[in-house]
Amino acid sequence: xxxxxxxxxxxxxxxxxxxxxxxxxxxxxxxxxxxxxxxxxxxxxxxxxxxxxxxxxxxxxxxxxxxxxxxxxxxxxxxxxxxxxxxxxxxxxxxxxxxxxxxxxxxxxxxxxxxxxxxxxxxxxxxxxxxxxxxxxxxxxxxxxxxxxxxxxxxxxxxxxxxxxxxxxxxxxxxxxxxxxxxxxxxxxxxxxxxxxxxxxxxxxxxxxxxxxxxxxxxxxxxxxxxxxxxxxxxxxxxxxxxxxxxxxxxxxxxxxxxxxxxxxxxxxxxxxxxxxxxxxxxxxxxxxxxxxxxxxxxxxxxxxxx
Numbered sequence: 286x287x288x289x290x291x292x293x294x295x296x297x298x299x300x301x302x303x304x305x306x307x308x309x310x311x312x313x314x315x316x317x318x319x320x321x322x323x324x325x326x327x328x329x330x331x332x333x334x335x336x337x338x339x340x341x342x343x344x345x346x347x348x349x350x351x352x353x354x355x356x357x358x359x360x361x362x363x364x365x366x367x368x369x370x371x372x373x374x375x376x377x378x379x380x381x382x383x384x385x386x387x388x389x390x391x392x393x394x395x396x397x398x399x400x401x402x403x404x405x406x407x408x409x410x411x412x413x414x415x416x417x418x419x420x421x422x423x424x425x426x427x428x429x430x431x432x433x434x435x436x437x438x439x440x441x442x443x444x445x446x447x448x449x450x451x452x453x454x455x456x457x458x459x460x461x462x463x464x465x466x467x468x469x470x471x472x473x474x475x476x477x478x479x480x481x482x483x484x485x486x487x488x489x490x491x492x493x494x495x496x497x498x499x500x501x502x503x504x505x506x507x508x509x510x511x512x513x514x515x516x517x518x519x520x521x522x523x524x525x526x527x528x529x530x531x532x533x534x535x536x537x538x539x540x541x542x543x544x545x546x547x548x549x550x551x552x553x554x555x556x557x558x559x560x561x562x563x564x565x566x567x568x569x570x571x572x573x574x575x576x577x578x579x580x581x582x583x584x585x586x587x588x589x590x591x592x
Contacts, residue, residue: 415469537565
């Protein structure tokens, strides 16, 4: 009987110690190895224009690859390549499909730009705790993509230049990279522990501050189960409108939830799902006239490791 009790107590305390054992959730990429992920996103955008409601559906698939090329202390130099970006837009005004991996027609200049975007590699400094530090080759990357401008006719050069410059701004490219690793904590954590992170999600339309709280729910089969909640709020733009262009501003708030499975051996997401909801208003001022356009965005995303 005493032996049974002793054994039971040993098992109980052993399980308790296992439940409380800390885990080091860090980015740990093997040098030279290529890791691939796929992100699938579906957005429903409802926008009010002149009292009428318009709904747009946007579906996008992004295939990305990462490769660690060097590591010094707790900072890694990682090559990041957007192998394929597929977009499908369905709205009452138009329908359009693009695929950055496919060569575009000679007169489809923005599609040709996206094709070049997928042909070159960005190099970024990322800490092992998932913090974005900066790009190492931003100017070279942008110059390589922008070579498309040499073939654009003068009649369209200004329009294509504006599109390209808007898309290739460094904060926007940072917004495509920074969220990829922002779920990692800065220190070891136990089951039930919470940690926070934040970053600015930039786009040509608006800047959104993402304030995130993550919770470690469990460790199973060398994988961490993490849940997240985010508060989303628009930020004022620091860039004044160019002369002749209408002034645009956006005010918006929202929230998102996420469920992530993280591979402990690499620190990368092997599987994840995110749901977001945002309400806001875009205000456009032009030559003394003001137009307010309310909008609602619902976003569902799935992230998966590509074997």
